Amino acid sequence: MIVTPFNVILFGVVALLGVGFYGLLITRNLIKVVMVLQILIKGVVLALVLAGTVGGNPGLGQSTAATVIVADTIVAVVGLALAVQVRRRFGTLDVPKISTLRG
Amino acid sequence: MESMQSYGLDAFWEAVLLLGAVFCAYRAIVAKRILSATIYLACISALTSAIIYLLGAAQVAVMELSVGAGLVTVLLVYALSVVGDDAMDPASVIPKPLAFALVGLTAILLGSMAYPAIPAYFERGSMTLAISLWQSRVLDVWIQIVLIFSGVMGVLGLLSEKTPGRTQEIHQ
Numbered sequence: 001m002i003v004t005p006f007n008v009i010l011f012g013v014v015a016l017l018g019v020g021f022y023g024l025l026i027t028r029n030l031i032k033v034v035m036v037l038q039i040l041i042k043g044v045v046l047a048l049v050l051a052g053t054v055g056g057n058p059g060l061g062q063s064t065a066a067t068v069i070v071a072d073t074i075v076a077v078v079g080l081a082l083a084v085q086v087r088r089r090f091g092t093l094d095v096p097k098i099s100t101l102r103g
Numbered sequence: 104m105e106s107m108q109s110y111g112l113d114a115f116w117e118a119v120l121l122l123g124a125v126f127c128a129y130r131a132i133v134a135k136r137i138l139s140a141t142i143y144l145a146c147i148s149a150l151t152s153a154i155i156y157l158l159g160a161a162q163v164a165v166m167e168l169s170v171g172a173g174l175v176t177v178l179l180v181y182a183l184s185v186v187g188d189d190a191m192d193p194a195s196v197i198p199k200p201l202a203f204a205l206v207g208l209t210a211i212l213l214g215s216m217a218y219p220a221i222p223a224y225f226e227r228g229s230m231t232l233a234i235s236l237w238q239s240r241v242l243d244v245w246i247q248i249v250l251i252f253s254g255v256m257g258v259l260g261l262l263s264e265k266t267p268g269r270t271q272e273i274h275q
Contacts, residue, residue, distance in 0.1 A: 005113045009154065010217055012121030016128055018210035023132035025202040026195035031137055031182060035144050038175060039128045042151045045167065049160045054220075059235030062160045063243060066236065069166050070247045074254040076175050080182040081260035087186045096196060 009050050016043035030086060030093040034079040041072040117154055124150040141179045148172040162232055178258075 020040035027033050045065045052061015083093060090098045124147050131143035148171030156164035195202070236244060 005117050005157075007218070008114045008118045008121065009158070011214065012117070012125065012154070014210050014214045014217070015121070015125045017213065018206045019125060019128040019132060021209055022202055022206040023128075025197050025205065026199060027132070028194075028196065029137065031179070031186065032132075032140060035131060035137075035140055035179065038144055038171070039131065039147060042124075042147055042167075042171065045163070046151060046154060049155050049158050049163060053158055053160075057235075058159065059232045060239070062163045062232040063236040063240050065155075065160070065163045066166055066232075067240075067243045067247055069163070069170055070250050073170050073175060074250045074257065077178060077254045077257035078260075080178055081257045084182055084185050085260065093186060 006050060006054055009046065013043050013047045013050065016040075016046070028095050030083040030095060030098075031080065033095070034076055034083065037079070038072065038076060041068060041075075045069060045072075113157060117157055120150050120154050120157075124154070138180070138183055141176060141183065144179070145172045145176045148175070160232070 017040060020036055020043060023036035023039060024033070027036050045068055048061050048065040048068060049058075050061070052058045052064070055061070086098055087093055092098060127143045127146040127150065131140040131147065134140040134143065148167060152164040152168040152171065155167055
């Protein structure tokens with residue numbers, strides 16, 4: 001197995017995604033869910049830049065990564081706004097408690 | 104020979120930065136206080152932007168650093184100051200060993216699928232970020248503008264105060 005910077009980054013991307021998925025499974029606080037999504041998207045941005053570099057088309061990977069960074073920020077902003085409004089309406093940020101579905 | 108040494112040095116520094124990022128990500132998830140998790144998230148962003156810079160994507164690294172470690176951290180701290188004492192993470196519903204096993208399986212599958220796609224050596228392409236962004240992916244730029252307007256609306260929603268009785272006044 002040849003250890004190149006790209007292999008190292010690939011393992012880092014997989015580790016970041018793994019930690020992010022683990023966080024999504026165990027997190028119940030709405031604000032923390034937004035933070036876990038941020039961790040996942042950082043892994044994705046890294047993967048996009050890596051894919052562009054390795055694929056011989058770095059501009060494409062970087063422009064896609066820039067778009068993902070913008071979209072990620074908007075997700076964070078809207079998610080936090082929703083969390084604040086949910087806290088005002090339900091008095092809690094615990095996801096199971098704010099579920100109004102029955103059955 | 105010199106390029107091989109440079110390759111190894113790059114791999115070393117990238118490994119150190121990635122280990123730091125993964126450690127901060129884990130600490131952000133297991134931290135009980137969400138304010139501490141926010142600080143860890145800013146650290147992940149800074150380390151990720153350093154790795155992106157080492158990959159040669161300086162513009163994306165600057166965007167990641169300014170937006171991820173700056174703007175998002177400020178927004179998170181503001182949201183935490185608004186929600187107040189509720190900013191603690193309760194215990195998980197899913198058993199942690201089950202979550203750990205599922206994530207381990209996913210990571211192994213993902214790694215085994217992605218690893219063969221990484222070549223040992225490659226040739227750099229000639230298309231730069233500016234050409235790609237402004238000529239090939241103009242639609243992306245327009246989508247980003249729309250998204251930024253959506254973000255402004257989101258910030259207004261985040262900053263808006265509850266005004267009780269306003270709808271009643273309108274009806275009266």
